[in-house]
Amino acid sequence: MGDFGHDRTMDVEVLNGWFWIVNRQALEQVGELDERFFMYGEDMDWCFRFRSAGWRVVFYPGAEAVHYGGASSSNAPIRFYLELQKSNAQFWRKHRGRLASIGYLTTQWLHQGLRVVGYTGCYVLFKSSRNVAAYKVRRSVECLRWLAGAQAKCDCEAR
Numbered sequence: 001m002g003d004f005g006h007d008r009t010m011d012v013e014v015l016n017g018w019f020w021i022v023n024r025q026a027l028e029q030v031g032e033l034d035e036r037f038f039m040y041g042e043d044m045d046w047c048f049r050f051r052s053a054g055w056r057v058v059f060y061p062g063a064e065a066v067h068y069g070g071a072s073s074s075n076a077p078i079r080f081y082l083e084l085q086k087s088n089a090q091f092w093r094k095h096r097g098r099l100a101s102i103g104y105l106t107t108q109w110l111h112q113g114l115r116v117v118g119y120t121g122c123y124v125l126f127k128s129s130r131n132v133a134a135y136k137v138r139r140s141v142e143c144l145r146w147l148a149g150a151q152a153k154c155d156c157e158a159r
Contacts, residue, residue, distance in 0.1 A: 006059070006061050008061060009059065009060050009061065010058065010059055011057065011058055011059075012047075012057055012058065012059045013047065013051075014043060014044050014047045014057070015043065015047060015059060016043055017033075017042055017046070018065070018067045019063070021063065023055070026055045029055075030046070030049045030050050030053050031049070033045075034046070034094075036090070037091075038083055039072070039080065039084075039087070040080075040087035041084075041086075041091050042087075044088075044091055045091055045094065045095070048091075048095060077139070078138065078139050078142050081139050081142075081143065082142060082143060082146050085143055085147075086146070088104070088108075089104060089105060089108075105147060108143070108147055109144070112140040112143045112147065113140075113144065115136060115140040116137055116140045119133045119134075119136040119137045119140070120133070120137055123137065
């Protein structure tokens with residue numbers, strides 16, 4: 001949430017899921033976190049459900065907590081990048097339907113394909129950033145491999 005000042009209370013679309021204070025009535029109406037999401041996506045899903053039920057999702061700057069971001073994912077960053085992609089696709093399937101899911105997955109194909117091309121170019125042109133570029137190419141290639149299976153599954157479900 002780096003795209004706005006953290007100095008004022010404001011409604012937001014999604015709060016990252018590591019520290020929340022939830023109204024009891026809202027929780028009873030919306031329900032608990034969806035355990036089908038692994039690691040990522042449950043916060044986006046929950047905030048969407050609260051907003052859909054008419055509740056506000058609010059960032060409040062007076063609350064503080066310490067979160068060591070990346071502690072879980074740093075041991076296997078490509079795996080957790082894929083988990084993030086899977087959660088995003090799962091959110092689209094759950095809340096937007098098959099056709100929108102296919103559109104989302106197609107957009108991800110284009111996004112990851114362009115990243116492979118772009119970071120391959122960076123690898124070739126800039127010796128100083130080869131390690132980063134090689135990692136990002138590997139990460140996007142793994143994502144494309146996953147997308148190949150996800151797209152096939154989604155297409156089959158649509159028939």
